[in-house]
Amino acid sequence: MATVRGVVALLALGPLACTRAGYEAPPAGLDQRLERGAHDRARADGPADRGRTDGPGAADLARRDQSPHDQSPHDQSPHDQALKPDTAPLGAFSAPVKLTALNSAASDDDPSLTGDELEIYFASYRAGGPGPENIYRSTRSGPSAAWSPPQLVAELNSTSLDCTPRVSLDGLTITFASARSGSFELYVSTRATRSAPWSAPQPLASLGSSADDYGGSLSPSGLTLVFYSDRGGDLDLYVSKRATTGAAWGAPAELSELSTPHEEGGPQLDATEKVLFFFSTRPGGKGGRDLWMATRSSPGALFGTPTPILELNTAGEESDLWISTDLRRIYFGSGSTDLDLHVATR
Ligand SMILES: [Ca+2]
Ligand SMILES: [Ca+2]
Numbered sequence: 001m002a003t004v005r006g007v008v009a010l011l012a013l014g015p016l017a018c019t020r021a022g023y024e025a026p027p028a029g030l031d032q033r034l035e036r037g038a039h040d041r042a043r044a045d046g047p048a049d050r051g052r053t054d055g056p057g058a059a060d061l062a063r064r065d066q067s068p069h070d071q072s073p074h075d076q077s078p079h080d081q082a083l084k085p086d087t088a089p090l091g092a093f094s095a096p097v098k099l100t101a102l103n104s105a106a107s108d109d110d111p112s113l114t115g116d117e118l119e120i121y122f123a124s125y126r127a128g129g130p131g132p133e134n135i136y137r138s139t140r141s142g143p144s145a146a147w148s149p150p151q152l153v154a155e156l157n158s159t160s161l162d163c164t165p166r167v168s169l170d171g172l173t174i175t176f177a178s179a180r181s182g183s184f185e186l187y188v189s190t191r192a193t194r195s196a197p198w199s200a201p202q203p204l205a206s207l208g209s210s211a212d213d214y215g216g217s218l219s220p221s222g223l224t225l226v227f228y229s230d231r232g233g234d235l236d237l238y239v240s241k242r243a244t245t246g247a248a249w250g251a252p253a254e255l256s257e258l259s260t261p262h263e264e265g266g267p268q269l270d271a272t273e274k275v276l277f278f279f280s281t282r283p284g285g286k287g288g289r290d291l292w293m294a295t296r297s298s299p300g301a302l303f304g305t306p307t308p309i310l311e312l313n314t315a316g317e318e319s320d321l322w323i324s325t326d327l328r329r330i331y332f333g334s335g336s337t338d339l340d341l342h343v344a345t346r
């Protein structure tokens with residue numbers, strides 16, 4: 001979602017895939033790896049540290065040499081590889097890199113990828129679409145291949161503002177926010193295959209409000225959806241649950257332990273539903289919107305005090321994000337005069 005500048009900020013979450021055959025839960029020890037990562041991040045505070053070379057250890061670099069990005073898709077899909085047990089510590093992220101093939105001179109934001117990371121959806125204010133902000137899609141043939149020129153997603157866009165696309169890991173469900181009927185509401189669309197067109201978007205009416213609602217991100221189980229809304233007077237995070245992937249969504253509840261009078265938005269849960277990534281304008285960041293994360297001891301527990309992702313934040317805006325299931329690749333919109341899509345790895 002683009003922020004401020006006279007346009008209502010638009011944000012989107014990526015509904016993460018529901019049931020996906022072959023999915024493996026993240027390995028035990030995630031908490032310890034995150035703990036170590038937080039320690040590393042504490043050492044990497046500020047742009048001045050971005051060029052340092054003592055970030056990833058030798059073991060990390062050795063791993064990176066055999067990363068899924070270097071694997072031939074014919075040998076093993078990058079996604080399968082990414083889901084293999086991975087015990088290396090989650091250290092600080094690398095310096096963010098712009099996705100220049102996707103960015104424009106206008107604001108580009110709200111990235112969301114399929115689990116294989118071969119298809120990306122995002123929102124952009126560039127000219128040429130039916131409305132002021134539109135949803136675009138790009139694909140690539142492999143994890144290190146070039147992205148194709150972005151294309152408008154005609155089935156999802158309107159003459160109003162459309163933003164915060166969140167595609168599921170299997171690429172068959174997408175949610176997004178649209179102001180086509182007044183305030184921003186969440187919509188959902190599906191497709192039978194990755195090459196089929198998206199169905200006519202349907203409003204997620206039971207989650208909506210008369211205020212603006214953005215970015216509905218499905219957990220990998222498909223049973224939890226987090227989104228953000230200013231129904232309480234300022235942007236805060238909300239969660240809804242359902243018993244099965246075919247059941248109706250329950251009444252949304254505010255994640256009030258994470259609420260401040262400042263902006264909270266762009267939430268995404270990890271597969272354990274114990275780690276939440278989001279953006280916030282709360283004090284303690286670098287300025288404007290910044291990326292934050294919070295953890296909890298179990299999916300039913302309250303989140304602890306959030307920590308900023310120091311090495312990714314700037315005095316500009318860091319907005320809606322998407323993070324891979326192994327938590328090693330994060331895509332987000334960032335910028336000062338206009339937003340651009342970035343990726344950082346660890
Ligand atoms: Ca831009
Ligand atoms: Ca708030």
Ligand SMILES: [Ca+2]
Nearest residue numbers: 287289314316
């Ligand atoms: Ca910032």
